[in-house]
Amino acid sequence: MRVKEGNKEKDILEGAINVFAKEGYHGAKISKIAEVAGVATGSVYVYFENKEDILLKIFEQLWKQLYEELLSLSDKSIFSPTEKIDAMIDLAFDVFTSNPALADVFVNEQHHIQRSNKTQFTNYYEKFLGLGEEFIRQGIQKKIIHGSIDVKILRYFILGAIRNLLQSWLNDPKTFSLNKIRQNVKYLVKYGIQK
Amino acid sequence: MRVKEGNKEKDILEGAINVFAKEGYHGAKISKIAEVAGVATGSVYVYFENKEDILLKIFEQLWKQLYEELLSLSDKSIFSPTEKIDAMIDLAFDVFTSNPALADVFVNEQHHIQRSNKTQFTNYYEKFLGLGEEFIRQGIQKKIIHGSIDVKILRYFILGAIRNLLQSWLNDPKTFSLNKIRQNVKYLVKYGIQK
DNA sequence: CCTATTAATGAATCGCTATTCAAAAATAAA
């Protein structure tokens, strides 16, 4: 009986992230993904149902990771709610700094799977956002955060700001230091622009 | 000599916005765009070079409009810098409220043309962002806005927040009232979350 | 050393849709 050599599923996923990032979802050819992953074209279909399935798995993995890392923060009551939100922002920036291609896919291709609403992806995404909401609610309860702010709006506000800033960083990494972006985001979320 | 009937260029552009919004850029068929626009498939290629050119023109038009409307605000020294930024946010929300399909295309498809960097689009987009920057600088000069904030970062911060909130509104218009989103965005930009 | 079973392959298929272009339609001018 032949036995699996290496971890092709992982290789394909990583290859796909890079090819999606460079060519965009539709510009990416399965044959190219296979080439980058160091496997045959047909092997891609051994491990994944189809092209969309690859993208789905990428996002599932991403949001699972983000959710679980955030979860480990949520317990720690040492942190105040605003510290938790800071940590959440750090978390996102850490993940994407270490994997710019993934950042690109995150920024540009998520809507493909939102169109065909697959719960696999949605699950961890919603959970992640749910935790974010939770932190905000704690902040409101402790009267650190303004109660007039809609929690659902705020979570998308922060996520959107980060998403767009990652994109501008990807387009022009020299002008934007990711560290400076991170600091500014934290500041702006907390205090806004006005003196 | 045959004479032009109606305004097919405009019809095609409007049709394309709706089809792109519903099917996504790659899912949108030229034949479908033609059908919705009430013209023959071939006519599309009389008015546009190719599919990408249609998308390009959509964004060119959008950013031109946004830029010009913002420009008319920039002179008015009656407004304070923060009022100008408020007006900028209002402007974006007004345009997209009146044309949700355009909002969808704006949110999801801009990266297609950013990949193949066309200056036509970039021109007005950059000009628009440049004006936003200008307002922020005025605010810093008048010591209304914190000087430690990076202007380039701030402009993408605001734009990104709006973009993502528009997307969540499109996905679930019942949960999110665009008016509430608008108010929250204005508040958050100015004061942040912290009491 | 066989053999059964699973893994991996990549050339061929097959559907799909952007784009083309020869023909038809409309009408201004003569």
Place this chain on the structure above:
DNA sequence: TTTATTTTTGAATAGCGATTCATTAATAGG
């Protein structure tokens, strides 16, 4: 009218690339 010119048309083309599947490779167990 007739003609010349411009607009519009939509069926045909052409190429691309996702997906399939018959074949080959590897090896665990006997």
